[in-house]
Amino acid sequence: MPMLKILVGTMYGGALDVAEQVKPLFESAGYEVDILEQPTVSDLTDSPTDLALFCVSTTGSGDFPGNFVPFARGLDEQSPGLTDLRYGVIALGDSSYGDTFCGAGRQLDEMLQGLGANRLGERLEIDAMETFMADDAAIPWVEEWIDAQRLKVA
Template sequence: MKLVIISGSVYGTADLVADEAANQARAAGLEVVRMKGASVDGLLAENADALLVCCATTGMGELPDTLVAFHAELHDRFPLLTGLPFGVIALGDSAYGDTFCLAGEQLRETLLELQAREAVPMLRLDASETVTPEADAEPWLSDFYAALQG
Protein backbone atom coordinates (compact mmCIF):
# COMPACT_ATOMS: atom_id res chain seq x y z
CA MET A 1 0.00 0.00 0.00
CA LYS A 2 1.34 3.41 -1.01
CA LEU A 3 0.79 6.24 1.48
CA VAL A 4 1.44 9.85 0.50
CA ILE A 5 2.21 12.11 3.45
CA ILE A 6 1.83 15.86 2.95
CA SER A 7 2.79 18.45 5.54
CA GLY A 8 2.39 22.15 5.99
CA SER A 9 4.29 23.78 8.78
CA VAL A 10 5.00 27.22 10.17
CA TYR A 11 7.84 26.49 12.58
CA GLY A 12 8.62 22.93 11.46
CA THR A 13 6.57 21.00 14.01
CA ALA A 14 4.03 19.63 11.51
CA ASP A 15 6.93 18.56 9.27
CA LEU A 16 8.50 16.77 12.24
CA VAL A 17 5.23 14.97 12.98
CA ALA A 18 4.95 14.00 9.29
CA ASP A 19 8.53 12.71 9.23
CA GLU A 20 7.87 10.57 12.31
CA ALA A 21 4.61 9.38 10.74
CA ALA A 22 6.58 8.32 7.66
CA ASN A 23 9.02 6.34 9.80
CA GLN A 24 6.17 4.63 11.63
CA ALA A 25 4.38 3.87 8.34
CA ARG A 26 7.48 2.26 6.89
CA ALA A 27 7.83 0.17 10.05
CA ALA A 28 4.20 -0.91 9.52
CA GLY A 29 5.12 -2.13 6.03
CA LEU A 30 3.69 0.72 3.98
CA GLU A 31 5.39 2.32 1.00
CA VAL A 32 5.72 6.02 1.82
CA VAL A 33 6.02 9.09 -0.38
CA ARG A 34 6.79 12.22 1.65
CA MET A 35 5.71 15.53 0.05
CA LYS A 36 6.55 18.88 1.62
CA GLY A 37 5.78 21.00 -1.45
CA ALA A 38 2.44 19.50 -2.39
CA SER A 39 0.67 20.00 -5.71
CA VAL A 40 -2.37 18.33 -7.20
CA ASP A 41 -0.31 17.03 -10.12
CA GLY A 42 2.29 15.64 -7.70
CA LEU A 43 -0.37 13.94 -5.60
CA LEU A 44 -2.17 12.45 -8.60
CA ALA A 45 1.11 11.28 -10.18
CA GLU A 46 1.88 9.18 -7.11
CA ASN A 47 -1.32 7.14 -7.56
CA ALA A 48 -1.62 6.86 -3.78
CA ASP A 49 -3.61 4.20 -1.99
CA ALA A 50 -4.00 6.52 1.03
CA LEU A 51 -3.21 10.07 2.12
CA LEU A 52 -2.06 11.59 5.39
CA VAL A 53 -1.95 15.36 5.90
CA CYS A 54 -0.11 16.95 8.83
CA CYS A 55 -1.03 20.61 9.05
CA ALA A 56 -0.25 23.47 11.40
CA THR A 57 -2.66 26.36 11.87
CA THR A 58 -1.29 29.89 11.67
CA GLY A 59 -2.54 33.40 12.29
CA MET A 60 -6.29 33.48 12.71
CA GLY A 61 -6.87 29.92 11.54
CA GLU A 62 -5.11 30.08 8.18
CA LEU A 63 -3.23 27.37 6.37
CA PRO A 64 0.56 27.58 6.50
CA ASP A 65 2.07 29.25 3.42
CA THR A 66 3.38 25.87 2.20
CA LEU A 67 -0.19 24.55 1.76
CA VAL A 68 -2.10 27.63 0.57
CA ALA A 69 -1.48 27.01 -3.15
CA PHE A 70 -2.19 23.26 -2.82
CA HIS A 71 -5.50 23.90 -1.06
CA ALA A 72 -6.52 26.51 -3.64
CA GLU A 73 -5.57 24.10 -6.44
CA LEU A 74 -7.72 21.37 -4.91
CA HIS A 75 -10.68 23.76 -4.96
CA ASP A 76 -9.96 25.06 -8.47
CA ARG A 77 -9.33 21.73 -10.16
CA PHE A 78 -11.61 19.61 -7.95
CA PRO A 79 -9.93 16.25 -8.64
CA LEU A 80 -12.27 13.60 -7.32
CA LEU A 81 -10.51 11.34 -4.83
CA THR A 82 -13.46 8.98 -4.55
CA GLY A 83 -12.96 6.46 -1.78
CA LEU A 84 -9.31 7.39 -1.13
CA PRO A 85 -8.72 6.78 2.58
CA PHE A 86 -7.16 9.74 4.36
CA GLY A 87 -6.27 11.07 7.76
CA VAL A 88 -5.48 14.54 9.05
CA ILE A 89 -3.27 15.51 11.95
CA ALA A 90 -4.01 19.12 12.82
CA LEU A 91 -1.66 21.12 15.01
CA GLY A 92 -2.76 24.25 16.79
CA ASP A 93 -3.03 26.06 20.09
CA SER A 94 -6.29 25.94 22.02
CA ALA A 95 -5.51 29.39 23.45
CA TYR A 96 -6.73 30.70 20.07
CA GLY A 97 -10.26 29.47 20.77
CA ASP A 98 -12.43 29.23 17.67
CA THR A 99 -9.46 28.98 15.30
CA PHE A 100 -7.88 25.99 17.10
CA CYS A 101 -6.74 23.52 14.39
CA LEU A 102 -8.89 25.33 11.82
CA ALA A 103 -6.39 24.81 8.97
CA GLY A 104 -6.53 21.03 9.46
CA GLU A 105 -10.32 21.20 9.57
CA GLN A 106 -10.35 23.13 6.27
CA LEU A 107 -8.19 20.49 4.58
CA ARG A 108 -10.34 17.72 6.04
CA GLU A 109 -13.51 19.33 4.68
CA THR A 110 -11.94 19.81 1.25
CA LEU A 111 -10.89 16.14 1.09
CA LEU A 112 -14.42 15.08 2.07
CA GLU A 113 -15.84 17.35 -0.68
CA LEU A 114 -13.53 15.56 -3.12
CA GLN A 115 -15.16 12.29 -1.99
CA ALA A 116 -12.13 10.95 -0.15
CA ARG A 117 -12.95 8.75 2.85
CA GLU A 118 -11.76 9.64 6.34
CA ALA A 119 -10.15 6.46 7.70
CA VAL A 120 -10.14 7.65 11.33
CA PRO A 121 -11.33 10.92 12.91
CA MET A 122 -8.95 13.88 12.69
CA LEU A 123 -6.31 14.18 15.41
CA ARG A 124 -5.99 17.61 17.03
CA LEU A 125 -2.66 18.26 18.75
CA ASP A 126 -2.65 21.18 21.17
CA ALA A 127 0.59 23.16 21.60
CA SER A 128 -0.72 24.31 24.99
CA GLU A 129 -0.69 20.72 26.23
CA THR A 130 2.28 19.02 24.61
CA VAL A 131 5.94 19.54 23.87
CA THR A 132 6.26 16.25 21.96
CA PRO A 133 3.49 16.19 19.33
CA GLU A 134 5.32 13.54 17.31
CA ALA A 135 5.14 11.17 20.31
CA ASP A 136 1.54 12.17 21.09
CA ALA A 137 0.55 11.25 17.54
CA GLU A 138 1.87 7.68 17.77
CA PRO A 139 -1.30 5.98 19.14
CA TRP A 140 -3.46 7.75 16.53
CA LEU A 141 -1.02 6.78 13.79
CA SER A 142 -1.17 3.13 14.88
CA ASP A 143 -4.96 3.26 14.59
CA PHE A 144 -4.71 5.01 11.21
CA TYR A 145 -2.33 2.42 9.77
CA ALA A 146 -4.46 -0.42 11.15
CA ALA A 147 -7.55 1.08 9.49
CA LEU A 148 -5.69 1.30 6.18
CA GLN A 149 -4.54 -2.30 6.31
CA GLY A 150 -7.74 -3.73 7.77
Template sequence: MPTARIFVATVFGGALDVAEEIAPLLREAGFEVTIFDQPVLEALTDPLPDLALFCISTTGCGDFPGNFVAFVQALDERGAALQGLRYGLIAIGDSSYPTFCGAGRRLDGLLAEYGAKRLGERLEIDAMEVLHPDEEGVAWAERWIEQL
Protein backbone atom coordinates (compact mmCIF):
# COMPACT_ATOMS: atom_id res chain seq x y z
CA MET A 1 0.00 0.00 0.00
CA PRO A 2 1.43 3.43 -0.90
CA THR A 3 2.26 5.74 1.98
CA ALA A 4 1.13 9.32 2.54
CA ARG A 5 2.56 11.38 5.37
CA ILE A 6 0.98 14.62 6.50
CA PHE A 7 3.25 17.14 8.22
CA VAL A 8 1.59 19.82 10.35
CA ALA A 9 2.86 23.21 11.52
CA THR A 10 0.29 24.79 13.79
CA VAL A 11 -0.13 27.29 16.59
CA PHE A 12 -3.80 27.02 17.56
CA GLY A 13 -4.67 23.73 15.85
CA GLY A 14 -6.21 24.99 12.60
CA ALA A 15 -3.64 23.28 10.38
CA LEU A 16 -4.06 20.06 12.36
CA ASP A 17 -7.83 20.23 11.80
CA VAL A 18 -7.19 20.53 8.07
CA ALA A 19 -4.84 17.53 8.14
CA GLU A 20 -7.29 15.40 10.12
CA GLU A 21 -10.10 16.17 7.65
CA ILE A 22 -7.95 15.31 4.63
CA ALA A 23 -6.48 12.06 6.00
CA PRO A 24 -9.67 10.00 5.36
CA LEU A 25 -9.73 11.20 1.74
CA LEU A 26 -6.21 9.89 1.23
CA ARG A 27 -7.14 6.59 2.92
CA GLU A 28 -10.11 6.24 0.57
CA ALA A 29 -7.70 6.80 -2.32
CA GLY A 30 -5.67 3.80 -1.14
CA PHE A 31 -2.91 5.39 0.94
CA GLU A 32 -1.65 4.36 4.35
CA VAL A 33 -1.73 7.75 6.13
CA THR A 34 0.28 9.05 9.08
CA ILE A 35 -0.07 12.55 10.53
CA PHE A 36 2.95 14.16 12.18
CA ASP A 37 2.07 17.08 14.47
CA GLN A 38 5.57 17.10 16.01
CA PRO A 39 7.50 16.32 12.83
CA VAL A 40 11.17 15.48 12.57
CA LEU A 41 13.10 15.38 9.31
CA GLU A 42 13.60 11.61 9.51
CA ALA A 43 9.82 11.14 9.29
CA LEU A 44 10.07 12.61 5.79
CA THR A 45 13.32 11.06 4.63
CA ASP A 46 13.61 7.61 6.22
CA PRO A 47 12.33 6.37 3.81
CA LEU A 48 10.65 8.86 1.50
CA PRO A 49 6.89 8.39 1.43
CA ASP A 50 5.04 7.92 -1.83
CA LEU A 51 3.29 11.21 -1.12
CA ALA A 52 3.66 14.03 1.42
CA LEU A 53 1.23 16.76 2.34
CA PHE A 54 2.24 19.82 4.36
CA CYS A 55 -0.40 21.79 6.29
CA ILE A 56 1.48 24.89 7.41
CA SER A 57 0.34 27.88 9.44
CA THR A 58 2.36 31.08 9.54
CA THR A 59 2.98 32.90 12.81
CA GLY A 60 4.71 36.13 13.77
CA CYS A 61 6.58 37.77 10.91
CA GLY A 62 6.34 34.87 8.48
CA ASP A 63 7.70 32.36 10.98
CA PHE A 64 7.09 28.64 11.40
CA PRO A 65 5.08 27.57 14.44
CA GLY A 66 7.11 26.16 17.34
CA ASN A 67 6.22 22.55 16.61
CA PHE A 68 7.81 22.83 13.15
CA VAL A 69 10.98 24.82 13.88
CA ALA A 70 13.22 21.78 14.53
CA PHE A 71 12.05 20.17 11.28
CA VAL A 72 12.93 23.24 9.20
CA GLN A 73 16.23 23.79 11.03
CA ALA A 74 17.25 20.19 10.31
CA LEU A 75 16.31 20.58 6.66
CA ASP A 76 18.25 23.88 6.46
CA GLU A 77 21.34 22.59 8.29
CA ARG A 78 21.65 19.03 7.05
CA GLY A 79 19.79 19.21 3.78
CA ALA A 80 18.06 16.16 2.39
CA ALA A 81 17.95 14.24 -0.86
CA LEU A 82 14.29 14.75 -1.74
CA GLN A 83 14.45 13.80 -5.41
CA GLY A 84 11.47 11.56 -6.02
CA LEU A 85 9.35 13.13 -3.27
CA ARG A 86 5.93 14.24 -4.52
CA TYR A 87 4.11 16.65 -2.25
CA GLY A 88 1.24 19.06 -1.82
CA LEU A 89 1.18 22.14 0.37
CA ILE A 90 -1.58 23.99 2.17
CA ALA A 91 -0.49 27.29 3.70
CA ILE A 92 -2.64 29.15 6.21
CA GLY A 93 -2.02 32.80 6.98
CA ASP A 94 -3.53 36.19 7.67
CA SER A 95 -3.57 38.64 4.76
CA SER A 96 -3.47 41.63 7.09
CA TYR A 97 0.25 40.81 7.56
CA PRO A 98 2.82 41.50 4.84
CA THR A 99 4.22 37.99 5.44
CA PHE A 100 0.95 36.30 4.43
CA CYS A 101 1.55 32.52 4.23
CA GLY A 102 5.27 33.20 4.58
CA ALA A 103 6.06 29.91 6.32
CA GLY A 104 4.31 27.87 3.66
CA ARG A 105 5.99 29.78 0.87
CA ARG A 106 9.40 29.35 2.52
CA LEU A 107 8.89 25.62 3.00
CA ASP A 108 7.76 25.26 -0.61
CA GLY A 109 11.03 26.86 -1.71
CA LEU A 110 13.14 24.65 0.56
CA LEU A 111 11.48 21.47 -0.64
CA ALA A 112 12.04 22.45 -4.27
CA GLU A 113 15.67 23.37 -3.50
CA TYR A 114 16.29 19.80 -2.28
CA GLY A 115 14.65 18.21 -5.32
CA ALA A 116 11.06 17.56 -4.24
CA LYS A 117 8.29 18.03 -6.80
CA ARG A 118 5.09 19.82 -5.84
CA LEU A 119 1.97 18.32 -7.38
CA GLY A 120 -0.56 20.96 -8.32
CA GLU A 121 -0.77 24.46 -6.97
CA ARG A 122 -0.10 25.48 -3.38
CA LEU A 123 -3.32 26.33 -1.55
CA GLU A 124 -3.15 29.55 0.45
CA ILE A 125 -5.97 30.03 2.95
CA ASP A 126 -6.60 33.51 4.32
CA ALA A 127 -7.74 33.32 7.94
CA MET A 128 -9.17 36.83 7.54
CA GLU A 129 -11.66 35.56 4.98
CA VAL A 130 -12.16 31.88 5.79
CA LEU A 131 -13.80 30.88 9.06
CA HIS A 132 -13.26 27.12 8.62
CA PRO A 133 -9.97 26.40 6.83
CA ASP A 134 -10.67 22.66 6.98
CA GLU A 135 -13.59 23.07 4.55
CA GLU A 136 -11.44 24.90 2.00
CA GLY A 137 -8.63 22.40 2.57
CA VAL A 138 -10.91 19.42 1.94
CA ALA A 139 -12.29 20.95 -1.29
CA TRP A 140 -8.73 21.52 -2.52
CA ALA A 141 -7.64 18.02 -1.44
CA GLU A 142 -10.48 16.36 -3.34
CA ARG A 143 -9.29 18.02 -6.57
CA TRP A 144 -5.62 17.36 -5.70
CA ILE A 145 -6.17 13.66 -5.07
CA GLU A 146 -7.99 13.32 -8.40
CA GLN A 147 -4.84 14.64 -10.13
CA LEU A 148 -2.70 11.94 -8.53
Protein backbone atom coordinates (compact mmCIF):
# COMPACT_ATOMS: atom_id res chain seq x y z
CA MET A 1 0.00 0.00 0.00
CA PRO A 2 1.49 3.39 -0.95
CA MET A 3 2.32 5.88 1.81
CA LEU A 4 0.92 9.40 2.01
CA LYS A 5 2.42 11.67 4.61
CA ILE A 6 0.47 14.75 5.66
CA LEU A 7 2.91 17.25 7.16
CA VAL A 8 1.15 19.82 9.31
CA GLY A 9 2.16 23.33 10.26
CA THR A 10 -0.42 24.78 12.62
CA MET A 11 -0.72 27.41 15.31
CA TYR A 12 -4.28 26.97 16.58
CA GLY A 13 -5.17 23.58 15.13
CA GLY A 14 -6.90 24.60 11.89
CA ALA A 15 -4.36 22.92 9.60
CA LEU A 16 -4.38 19.79 11.76
CA ASP A 17 -8.17 19.69 11.52
CA VAL A 18 -7.90 19.86 7.73
CA ALA A 19 -5.37 16.99 7.75
CA GLU A 20 -7.66 14.84 9.91
CA GLN A 21 -10.68 15.62 7.73
CA VAL A 22 -8.97 14.70 4.43
CA LYS A 23 -7.19 11.59 5.74
CA PRO A 24 -10.19 9.27 5.06
CA LEU A 25 -10.35 10.46 1.45
CA PHE A 26 -6.81 9.22 0.87
CA GLU A 27 -7.44 5.99 2.78
CA SER A 28 -10.43 5.35 0.48
CA ALA A 29 -8.13 5.99 -2.49
CA GLY A 30 -5.82 3.22 -1.27
CA TYR A 31 -3.15 5.00 0.78
CA GLU A 32 -1.69 4.35 4.17
CA VAL A 33 -1.79 7.81 5.76
CA ASP A 34 0.49 9.25 8.41
CA ILE A 35 -0.23 12.72 9.86
CA LEU A 36 2.96 14.36 11.13
CA GLU A 37 2.42 17.20 13.60
CA GLN A 38 6.14 17.73 14.29
CA PRO A 39 7.58 17.01 10.84
CA THR A 40 11.29 16.65 10.20
CA VAL A 41 13.26 16.51 6.97
CA SER A 42 14.05 12.87 7.71
CA ASP A 43 10.30 12.14 7.53
CA LEU A 44 10.64 12.78 3.78
CA THR A 45 14.15 11.46 3.17
CA ASP A 46 14.62 8.41 5.43
CA SER A 47 11.49 6.38 4.73
CA PRO A 48 9.31 5.78 1.70
CA THR A 49 7.00 8.66 0.84
CA ASP A 50 4.93 8.02 -2.26
CA LEU A 51 3.05 11.28 -1.88
CA ALA A 52 3.13 14.22 0.55
CA LEU A 53 0.45 16.75 1.39
CA PHE A 54 1.43 19.85 3.32
CA CYS A 55 -1.29 21.53 5.39
CA VAL A 56 0.28 24.77 6.54
CA SER A 57 -1.19 27.83 8.18
CA THR A 58 0.47 31.24 8.11
CA THR A 59 1.27 33.27 11.20
CA GLY A 60 2.51 36.78 11.81
CA SER A 61 3.89 38.42 8.69
CA GLY A 62 3.75 35.37 6.43
CA ASP A 63 5.70 33.13 8.82
CA PHE A 64 5.65 29.39 9.46
CA PRO A 65 3.87 28.22 12.62
CA GLY A 66 6.20 27.34 15.49
CA ASN A 67 5.85 23.57 15.09
CA PHE A 68 6.87 23.84 11.42
CA VAL A 69 9.91 26.14 11.80
CA PRO A 70 12.41 23.30 12.51
CA PHE A 71 11.22 21.47 9.36
CA ALA A 72 11.53 24.58 7.16
CA ARG A 73 14.92 25.42 8.68
CA GLY A 74 16.04 21.82 8.07
CA LEU A 75 15.04 22.04 4.40
CA ASP A 76 16.99 25.28 4.07
CA GLU A 77 20.12 24.03 5.88
CA GLN A 78 20.26 20.46 4.56
CA SER A 79 19.08 21.13 1.00
CA PRO A 80 18.05 17.50 0.46
CA GLY A 81 17.44 16.35 -3.08
CA LEU A 82 13.68 15.81 -3.33
CA THR A 83 13.41 14.96 -7.03
CA ASP A 84 11.33 11.84 -6.26
CA LEU A 85 8.84 13.70 -4.06
CA ARG A 86 5.35 14.33 -5.43
CA TYR A 87 3.35 16.70 -3.26
CA GLY A 88 0.43 19.05 -2.81
CA VAL A 89 -0.03 22.13 -0.64
CA ILE A 90 -3.04 23.34 1.29
CA ALA A 91 -2.17 26.81 2.57
CA LEU A 92 -4.31 28.53 5.19
CA GLY A 93 -4.23 32.27 5.64
CA ASP A 94 -6.14 35.49 6.13
CA SER A 95 -6.37 37.91 3.20
CA SER A 96 -6.67 40.87 5.58
CA TYR A 97 -2.88 40.50 5.98
CA GLY A 98 -2.40 41.61 2.36
CA ASP A 99 0.87 40.60 0.74
CA THR A 100 1.65 37.96 3.36
CA PHE A 101 -1.62 36.05 2.74
CA CYS A 102 -0.77 32.31 2.75
CA GLY A 103 2.88 33.33 2.94
CA ALA A 104 4.01 30.15 4.71
CA GLY A 105 2.38 27.89 2.10
CA ARG A 106 3.79 29.92 -0.77
CA GLN A 107 7.27 29.98 0.75
CA LEU A 108 7.18 26.23 1.41
CA ASP A 109 6.06 25.59 -2.17
CA GLU A 110 9.03 27.58 -3.49
CA MET A 111 11.44 25.76 -1.18
CA LEU A 112 10.20 22.33 -2.25
CA GLN A 113 10.34 23.17 -5.96
CA GLY A 114 13.86 24.56 -5.46
CA LEU A 115 14.86 21.17 -4.05
CA GLY A 116 13.49 19.38 -7.12
CA ALA A 117 10.14 18.21 -5.72
CA ASN A 118 7.21 17.93 -8.10
CA ARG A 119 3.97 19.68 -7.08
CA LEU A 120 0.91 17.96 -8.48
CA GLY A 121 -1.74 20.44 -9.54
CA GLU A 122 -2.24 23.88 -8.07
CA ARG A 123 -1.78 24.94 -4.47
CA LEU A 124 -5.01 25.43 -2.52
CA GLU A 125 -5.12 28.73 -0.65
CA ILE A 126 -7.89 28.98 1.93
CA ASP A 127 -8.85 32.46 3.10
CA ALA A 128 -10.16 32.65 6.67
CA MET A 129 -12.02 35.82 5.67
CA GLU A 130 -14.13 33.82 3.19
CA THR A 131 -14.18 30.28 4.59
CA PHE A 132 -14.97 29.81 8.27
CA MET A 133 -14.26 26.07 8.31
CA ALA A 134 -11.16 25.34 6.23
CA ASP A 135 -12.20 21.76 5.59
CA ASP A 136 -15.24 23.08 3.67
CA ALA A 137 -12.75 24.15 1.00
CA ALA A 138 -10.16 21.41 1.52
CA ILE A 139 -12.39 18.34 1.16
CA PRO A 140 -13.71 19.14 -2.35
CA TRP A 141 -10.21 20.23 -3.42
CA VAL A 142 -8.69 16.93 -2.23
CA GLU A 143 -11.43 14.93 -3.95
CA GLU A 144 -10.71 16.77 -7.20
CA TRP A 145 -6.92 16.51 -6.67
CA ILE A 146 -7.11 12.73 -6.24
CA ASP A 147 -9.16 12.41 -9.45
CA ALA A 148 -7.28 14.97 -11.56
CA GLN A 149 -3.84 13.62 -10.63
CA ARG A 150 -4.99 9.99 -10.96
CA LEU A 151 -3.88 9.23 -7.41
CA LYS A 152 -6.42 6.52 -6.68
CA VAL A 153 -4.67 3.18 -6.19
CA ALA A 154 -7.43 1.09 -4.59
